Amino acid sequence: MEIFVSIIIGVLTMCAVYLVLSRSLLRIIIGTALFSHAAHLLVLTTAGLKTGAAPVLVDGVTEFTDPLPQALVLTAIVISFGVTAFFLVLAYRTYQELSTDNMEEMKGTESYD
């Protein structure tokens, strides 16, 4: 099971890198979202995907899932949700202001004024 999820993480990261390297702003945002998905899956996988009873609820359970990564991943998901929402709004505002979503046209190497 861990091997299977690891392959999924790899594929997600690959797609994310491809999307982030493209020119369109919207694709870049989708790429960052995929990248954080990959990171979150990695948190769950590194601790081991055991199947068994729920943790800490009753005494004497031997086969249980580590609860800490789930708590971590919940925090990380909420954060990446907020940041992605902010990024989307910023992208829309930038599109309104500069009337382009092409990163090639946003290099701005000439001036910062």
Place this chain on the structure above:
Amino acid sequence: MINLPVFPIVIPALAAILMMFMPKRVQLQRAMALGALVMTVIVSLFLVHTVSTEGIQTLNLGNWQAPFGITLVSDMLSALLVTTSTLLTLFIVWFAVHYFSDSYEGNYLYISMLFLLVGVNGAFTTGDIFNLFVFFEVFLMSSYVLIVLGGRGVQLRESIKYLLVNIIASALFVMSVALLYGVTGTLNIADLAMKIPLVDNPDVITVIGVLFVIVFGMKGALVPLHYWLPGAYVVAPTPILAMFGALLTKVGVYSILRTYTLLFDGNGEFLQTFLMVLAVLTIFIGMTGAIAYNDVKLIIIYNIMIAVGVILYGISVNTQTSLEGSLYYLIHDMIIKAVLFMLVGMMIGITKSGQLRDMGGLITRFPLFGWTFFVAALSLAGIPPLSGFFGKLLIVSGGMDEGELFGPLLVLLSSLFVLYSVMKIFLNGFWGEAKREYDGPLVPYTKRLIVPVFLLLIVAVAYGFGAEAIHPYITQAIEPLVNPEIYIDAVIKE
């Protein structure tokens, strides 16, 4: 006072939450922000005093015992940095009160600045590596808001790049934390420091160490991860720029200092060489940028990179002397960069241009302003007895003791480049003939704006002249990094 370490985080957070209920009442916002910051400064000075007399203060949040719950750890290192960053925020907010128009201030400006301080103080205080990530996100989110405030096209364009870089760095941070947890089964920094030497396969730890350096290097603008820095910082308004330049990159450097010395120290030559090469490259690219540009903001921004490189060089040498030098230089650089960014921002406000060719003769019209800049510039370059000198002295002698020659020489050479770049601003901006009559938007406010900058410069000068008095605190701050047992014993009491 068992709760003492949490106050520098909670006071600005509560004030910011209260201020959110009345975002348009600018007068009240100013008073509340300044009041909260004064309180935080007093509390953090008290924290420094407590740590110096009673040793490392820890607080187990939610009363979960040390390796299981989140622990806040205030050793002297974090207490000193918390005090410095709070003090700087106080002066920058004071400056911002006179700098910005009322309509600008009504857009959650002070709220975001306070939340940025919450994140920075939290990152300095936390003893848990995942919690460090959370506090990173807190100050990053505030920095996103601060950098787009105003909404000019160029600001939006640069903030998109800034956001993208930081989102990727954050995802990498989560990944490296996940790998570290997978290998050791713990996230508490003290517990990690105990368990990492027991890991069977040290190469895995080296890989994770490199990942952490990449994550923190993106925040701290190490070469080759520095490319976002000039663009993102140059578009921000002056007080925001001062805050970013003084605090944000330094949090990245602090995190490298903390993790490298406590966690990845035992993992051999590779990481040390890696850090040293990055430090040397960062100094080099910083020097090139600092002398290449004629835009005053960009010159000081590239000086950030030189400073980051010098501090990182001290960290990579990793002896008591060089680490003391790094910490001394870190605090010096935070203060003096804030001063310089505010001064440079005033120059731009008065002359209505960021280019040196449009300036000149400012000192005849604004003498106090000119001499403040002169002293700040000398201090940045490290002319004794001003504050930049002692840090560099300790870093260089620490490097020499280890038999290094190239690194210490480069650190010394960088001082010359720093001196050249800031003197270029002084000679072209303050001396010579005025190019035209100065009637920029800031001219009527200059007398009020210079007050916080001048007072902050006095703090910086006192920090230099009082080096002997401050030295015991710096030594106490570095001890747990050189002997991790002190840190571990303080956090895990059994």
